[in-house]
Amino acid sequence: MPSPSFLEMRNRNAINILMAVRESPGMSRAELSKVCDLAKSTVSSIVDQLTGANILTESGPKPSVSGRRAVGLVFNPTCRFSIGMSIDNDRIECALSDLDGELVATRRKRIQRNLDSDALASMAVQELGKLLASKSPAAKGFVGLGIAAPGPITPSLLSNLNGIPLNLEKLAKHLIERLSLNCRPVFDSNTNMAAIAECRRGKGSEGEITVVVRLGTEVRAAVMKDRELLRGCQGLAGNIGHIVAPGKALDCNCGRSGCINAVAGTDSIVAICKALGVEIQQIDDVIAAAKAGETRCRKTLDVAATAIGYGIACAVNIIAPAEVIITGKLVEAGGCMQAPMEAALRGYCSILNGCNLVYSFEDHYSEAVGASLAPLLNSSFLASLVSVSGTT
Numbered sequence: 001m002p003s004p005s006f007l008e009m010r011n012r013n014a015i016n017i018l019m020a021v022r023e024s025p026g027m028s029r030a031e032l033s034k035v036c037d038l039a040k041s042t043v044s045s046i047v048d049q050l051t052g053a054n055i056l057t058e059s060g061p062k063p064s065v066s067g068r069r070a071v072g073l074v075f076n077p078t079c080r081f082s083i084g085m086s087i088d089n090d091r092i093e094c095a096l097s098d099l100d101g102e103l104v105a106t107r108r109k110r111i112q113r114n115l116d117s118d119a120l121a122s123m124a125v126q127e128l129g130k131l132l133a134s135k136s137p138a139a140k141g142f143v144g145l146g147i148a149a150p151g152p153i154t155p156s157l158l159s160n161l162n163g164i165p166l167n168l169e170k171l172a173k174h175l176i177e178r179l180s181l182n183c184r185p186v187f188d189s190n191t192n193m194a195a196i197a198e199c200r201r202g203k204g205s206e207g208e209i210t211v212v213v214r215l216g217t218e219v220r221a222a223v224m225k226d227r228e229l230l231r232g233c234q235g236l237a238g239n240i241g242h243i244v245a246p247g248k249a250l251d252c253n254c255g256r257s258g259c260i261n262a263v264a265g266t267d268s269i270v271a272i273c274k275a276l277g278v279e280i281q282q283i284d285d286v287i288a289a290a291k292a293g294e295t296r297c298r299k300t301l302d303v304a305a306t307a308i309g310y311g312i313a314c315a316v317n318i319i320a321p322a323e324v325i326i327t328g329k330l331v332e333a334g335g336c337m338q339a340p341m342e343a344a345l346r347g348y349c350s351i352l353n354g355c356n357l358v359y360s361f362e363d364h365y366s367e368a369v370g371a372s373l374a375p376l377l378n379s380s381f382l383a384s385l386v387s388v389s390g391t392t
């Protein structure tokens with residue numbers, strides 16, 4: 001039986017081989033031996049196991065000057081998948097991505113507000129189970145699990161759902177046990193996960209700072225530099241919804257009054273419209289009514305958008321990002337939101353000229369998609385891949 005140190009070294013070598021093939025697809029065994037500085041026999045033995053597990057595939061003979069034609073190797077991004085789950089006050093969303101980050105499947109379920117954590121956990125298991133079952137048995141292997149929930153997430157992994165603490169570690173443990181998953185979970189806020197998805201989908205630029213603003217139950221922002229999240233002290237970076245904005249000072253759930261969230265969080269908008277006597281139930285109704293010209297809904301969105309514009313201006317003035325991506329429910333309000341928001345942004349911001357403002361209408365599932373991408377952001381997922389391949 002091989003010693004633990006031998007196995008550890010072999011795993012490390014396997015990871016290096018995978019990294020090399022991902023970087024330069026089509027490498028031959030001989031080229032890998034040079035690049036990874038490993039004996040040809042070691043490379044061959046590891047490659048055999050990785051091709052056996054369908055993690056690497058052979059790409060056919062490569063043209064060679066020496067006459068002998070070597071077989072090139074490519075990484076198979078659909079050999080396993082990464083799972084993302086996003087929980088928000090009124091819904092659970094799941095997404096499955098392949099190992100190159102391509103979206104494979106999504107699923108959404110509306111949930112009742114004020115579900116207790118046990119009911120939520122069993123619903124999460126059910127939803128994820130259905131999504132995973134939709135994949136063919138041959139593709140059943142999952143190397144990543146990302147979980148997104150309303151931020152900020154505390155260092156002890158607590159989120160907050162409709163005012164009730166949600167223990168994300170416990171939830172992940174439940175999912176892993178019930179669905180027999182073999183992956184280490186990663187956690188982040190819905191906003192941060194959405195930012196990962198937005199930036200990965202090509203809107204964020206390399207080398208620049210991007211601010212992703214999510215207009216949901218709360219107004220929150222994620223700051224990314226070189227596609228890395230800047231979390232700040234206790235993960236509180238980007239909490240722009242609690243900036244006190246000029247204008248009418250309504251009470252905020254943080255205990256103060258005048259916060260942007262108090263007029264621009266989706267729940268606040270619904271409450272304000274209801275208080276004005278408009279017959280609406282949820283934010284979709286407000287958006288539809290405003291688009292149809294209902295003056296009270298329009299005015300409420302106008303106030304919300306102006307406060308949001310102020311908050312974004314504060315962030316832009318401090319950070320000077322190359323790009324601000326605006327995502328989340330309120331984007332669907334279109335001009336009712338964009339026009340007053342941009343007017344406020346220009347009014348409060350001196351350096352907007354250099355900053356590109358982008359609206360993302362593809363926000364559906366972006367939290368869950370980002371959660372599925374998060375485990376793939378560094379090469380550590382390759383270690384799980386090597387361990388499930390039976391290389392050990």
Ligand SMILES: [Zn+2]
Binds near residue numbers: 254261
């Ligand atoms: Zn507040």
